[in-house]
Amino acid sequence: MYKINENYLKLPGSYLFSTIAKKVSAYQQANPDARIIRLGIGDVTQPIAPAIIDAMHKAVDEMGKAESFHGYAPDLGYAFLRETIAKNDYIARGCDISADEIFVSDGAKSDSANIQEIFATDNKIAVCDPVYPVYVDSNVMAGRTGTYDAKTQVWSDVIYMPTVAENNFVPEFPKQNPDLIYICCPNNPTGTTLTKAQLQDWVDYANKIGAVILYDAAYEAYISEADVPHSIYECKGAKTCAIELRSFSKNAGFTGVRLGFAVVPKELKCGDVSLHSLWARRHGTKFNGAPYIVQRAGEAVYSEAGKAQLKEQVGYYMNNARVIKEGLRDAGYEVYGGVNAPYIWLKTPNEMTSWEFFDFLLERANVVGTPGSGFGPHGEGYFRLTAFGNYENTMEALERIRRNA
Amino acid sequence: MYKINENYLKLPGSYLFSTIAKKVSAYQQANPDARIIRLGIGDVTQPIAPAIIDAMHKAVDEMGKAESFHGYAPDLGYAFLRETIAKNDYIARGCDISADEIFVSDGAKSDSANIQEIFATDNKIAVCDPVYPVYVDSNVMAGRTGTYDAKTQVWSDVIYMPTVAENNFVPEFPKQNPDLIYICCPNNPTGTTLTKAQLQDWVDYANKIGAVILYDAAYEAYISEADVPHSIYECKGAKTCAIELRSFSKNAGFTGVRLGFAVVPKELKCGDVSLHSLWARRHGTKFNGAPYIVQRAGEAVYSEAGKAQLKEQVGYYMNNARVIKEGLRDAGYEVYGGVNAPYIWLKTPNEMTSWEFFDFLLERANVVGTPGSGFGPHGEGYFRLTAFGNYENTMEALERIRRNA
Numbered sequence: 059m060y061k062i063n064e065n066y067l068k069l070p071g072s073y074l075f076s077t078i079a080k081k082v083s084a085y086q087q088a089n090p091d092a093r094i095i096r097l098g099i100g101d102v103t104q105p106i107a108p109a110i111i112d113a114m115h116k117a118v119d120e121m122g123k124a125e126s127f128h129g130y131a132p133d134l135g136y137a138f139l140r141e142t143i144a145k146n147d148y149i150a151r152g153c154d155i156s157a158d159e160i161f162v163s164d165g166a167k168s169d170s171a172n173i174q175e176i177f178a179t180d181n182k183i184a185v186c187d188p189v190y191p192v193y194v195d196s197n198v199m200a201g202r203t204g205t206y207d208a209k210t211q212v213w214s215d216v217i218y219m220p221t222v223a224e225n226n227f228v229p230e231f232p233k234q235n236p237d238l239i240y241i242c243c244p245n246n247p248t249g250t251t252l253t254k255a256q257l258q259d260w261v262d263y264a265n266k267i268g269a270v271i272l273y274d275a276a277y278e279a280y281i282s283e284a285d286v287p288h289s290i291y292e293c294k295g296a297k298t299c300a301i302e303l304r305s306f307s308k309n310a311g312f313t314g315v316r317l318g319f320a321v322v323p324k325e326l327k328c329g330d331v332s333l334h335s336l337w338a339r340r341h342g343t344k345f346n347g348a349p350y351i352v353q354r355a356g357e358a359v360y361s362e363a364g365k366a367q368l369k370e371q372v373g374y375y376m377n378n379a380r381v382i383k384e385g386l387r388d389a390g391y392e393v394y395g396g397v398n399a400p401y402i403w404l405k406t407p408n409e410m411t412s413w414e415f416f417d418f419l420l421e422r423a424n425v426v427g428t429p430g431s432g433f434g435p436h437g438e439g440y441f442r443l444t445a446f447g448n449y450e451n452t453m454e455a456l457e458r459i460r461r462n463a
Numbered sequence: 464m465y466k467i468n469e470n471y472l473k474l475p476g477s478y479l480f481s482t483i484a485k486k487v488s489a490y491q492q493a494n495p496d497a498r499i500i501r502l503g504i505g506d507v508t509q510p511i512a513p514a515i516i517d518a519m520h521k522a523v524d525e526m527g528k529a530e531s532f533h534g535y536a537p538d539l540g541y542a543f544l545r546e547t548i549a550k551n552d553y554i555a556r557g558c559d560i561s562a563d564e565i566f567v568s569d570g571a572k573s574d575s576a577n578i579q580e581i582f583a584t585d586n587k588i589a590v591c592d593p594v595y596p597v598y599v600d601s602n603v604m605a606g607r608t609g610t611y612d613a614k615t616q617v618w619s620d621v622i623y624m625p626t627v628a629e630n631n632f633v634p635e636f637p638k639q640n641p642d643l644i645y646i647c648c649p650n651n652p653t654g655t656t657l658t659k660a661q662l663q664d665w666v667d668y669a670n671k672i673g674a675v676i677l678y679d680a681a682y683e684a685y686i687s688e689a690d691v692p693h694s695i696y697e698c699k700g701a702k703t704c705a706i707e708l709r710s711f712s713k714n715a716g717f718t719g720v721r722l723g724f725a726v727v728p729k730e731l732k733c734g735d736v737s738l739h740s741l742w743a744r745r746h747g748t749k750f751n752g753a754p755y756i757v758q759r760a761g762e763a764v765y766s767e768a769g770k771a772q773l774k775e776q777v778g779y780y781m782n783n784a785r786v787i788k789e790g791l792r793d794a795g796y797e798v799y800g801g802v803n804a805p806y807i808w809l810k811t812p813n814e815m816t817s818w819e820f821f822d823f824l825l826e827r828a829n830v831v832g833t834p835g836s837g838f839g840p841h842g843e844g845y846f847r848l849t850a851f852g853n854y855e856n857t858m859e860a861l862e863r864i865r866r867n868a
Contacts, residue, residue: 059673268464
């Protein structure tokens with residue numbers, strides 16, 4: 059008789075967004091006239107930029123003609139896209155990353171969930187707390203996290219690095235040495251960042267103890283301050299200790315288009331084994347390439363017109379972030395993030411729990427956000443709002459909060 | 464110091480198609496005038512059908528407008544696609560499969576590689592021999608296959624079920640009970656099939672011993688004979704023992720568009736645990752949905768115009784299959800497959816090895832195929848040709864074989 063992967067049964071229910079949906083639905087039923095504004099989920103709302111739409115139409119037409127049809131894509135991505143990425147995201151920033159160190163994928167969620175596969179099961183992971191749940195859950199499924207304490211929300215074999223107001227959202231080096239260190243910068247959910255000097259400390263630390271940094275830079279496009287690095291490879295020595303994961307979801311609105319990439323430098327080695335060759339083998343065995351049409355869309359992100367249009371789109375969201383941040387400050391809230399990221403992380407007032415504040419905001423202002431405790435134990439007492447709504451709704455939400463909450 | 468997943472190091476090099484490419488390139492250099500015809504790789508060549516192209520253009524336009532933009536797709540796929548699949552591929556064939564048992568993915572390669580994750584590491588797998596390499600390799604990466612003997616090409620913990628001319632390409636029940644049984648029908652590489660009665664035997668066997676059948680039906684659209692099942696759920700009892708994997712790559716030419724789906728019936732349980740809930744959890748954690756544009760393309764496959772156009776496309780390839788099969792027979796070859804599948808599997812003449820025949824065919828007819836031994840030890844002495852070329856080249860290839868080989 060076959061058996062299942064018992065690690066799956068250890069996973070606690072994934073109730074965050076379904077609980078939010080239920081609460082909102084119950085409130086709406088009881089208050090049918092309330093016009094609820096949602097600033098909870100990290101999904102974009104602006105349409106795909108015209109330059110990208112044009113590129114997709116062109117690629118669709120190519121697929122309809124025998125002479126320009128494209129079948130299986132190269133496992134690791136089309137050269138036209140990998141070279142464009144290398145040139146624009148790395149060479150232009152002084153990072154010595156070549157096209158053949160870039161692996162095109164269907165998004166950073168898949169990559170951040172799958173990357174752990176190439177490491178040993180008894181490797182110890184370290185995550186910031188609060189954290190994007192995929193990092194932990196994918197390691198639970200692989201049997202790398204020990205046992206779960208439902209009360210504390212803590213896995214016995216995971217190293218948690220609190221990132222809270224008290225340490226200015228900069229994680230400290232853990233007491234026990236980790237093997238794999240997940241860092242998301244700019245950070246989801248806190249919207250905070252590390253400076254280049256702070257990230258350099260982590261690179262030095264990883265090289266010293268023999269750890270790999272899994273660096274999620276999905277929100278890179280939102281960086282506005284000069285001393286925040288756009289890539290971990292801006293730090294010296296990162297090529298021997300870091301894998302960088304990138305997404306087109308937030309810089310180009312590709313949440314429903316699906317494209318991302320991982321950078322695995324050839325210098326990154328465990329003894330004689332290059333992680334590049336392991337990840338290439340995984341891609342070749344378990345993935346059949348991102349769609350041709352989508353890879354052409356990705357290429358258009360870097361065209362002159364694409365860059366201009368996306369700069370405007372990111373600006374639109376960051377203006378929302380400013381509106382939220384300033385509005386909350388005016389209303390007396392303690393607020394973080396929102397300068398180099400589309401997320402605003404606020405301290406709940408009057409020692410409310412995250413869920414108490416959720417109810418408070420829903421009832422008093424008809425605004426939906428995400429309770430910080432949904433991202434881990436040290437998210438308790440915080441709350442996330444996103445800048446991905448439209449401007450008019452965002453303005454109104456903040457006006458309501460100022461008046462009522 | 465971190466460690467890698469040592470299972471990856473056990474994988475033998477994946478040299479089949481790169482060796483072919485090298486040999487072809489060397490021959491072409493030595494014989495610059497030779498016009499080589501490639502009937503080796505299982506990639507399609509016909510363009511995407513007009514009804515699907517129209518649907519993609521429409522979806523691209525929707526993505527370009529705020530009011531019709533689509534962000535994150537539902538984890539398991541859009542209802543419009545899942546319902547269309549359930550209705551056309553299952554209900555219409557008398558299979559009681561509902562939309563919420565269908566999981567939309569980016570293709571059958573990913574699904575067939577990932578599905579093993581929800582099972583225990585010490586489960587024993589059984590595969591046909593020869594076999595699509597992804598089934599075995601994904602289990603090697605998971606540490607489920609024991610040690611490899613390079614000489615015999617055999618893994619110590621894998622149960623091999625020979626499918627050869629001697630048993631009419633129908634695998635026999637293995638002596639040792641497997642936990643997971645991979646069956647690809649119509650088969651890649653042999654192009655042969657099981658009848659409904661033969662598949663029913665496997666379903667009964669799996670239910671009896673408590674095994675799960677991982678049923679890859681990627682080539683379903685090529686079935687021309689009445690007694691060959693289009694879905695394993697045409698067999699009684701399959702819903703308690705089988706997961707079906709399906710692809711749009713070969714019925715609709717989506718090798719570069721990327722779309723597939725898995726069917727996990729809710730009745731399929733290991734004790735109290737439904738595999739449906741495990742696979743849903745995996746999708747939700749490690750995947751972010753197939754692109755909206757691609758899911759709309761998938762829907763168009765089932766439109767009236769789409770069906771008519773694809774029937775013609777499949778007919779085009781199956782006419783090639785007929786040309787190859789009859790041509791080889793006329794030339795005195797022993798030939799299998801090609802009736803319910805786009806692959807022709809031939810016995811190499813004069814006790815040549817698969818690679819000897821590869822060289823023979825390249826040199827004598829300037830035709831490239833795939834050596835059977837590349838698919839496993841029992842593929843030795845066989846050779847695969849595919850019907851996915853264009854008609855004119857296929858005709859010429861067979862004419863050359865008749866004349867020279």
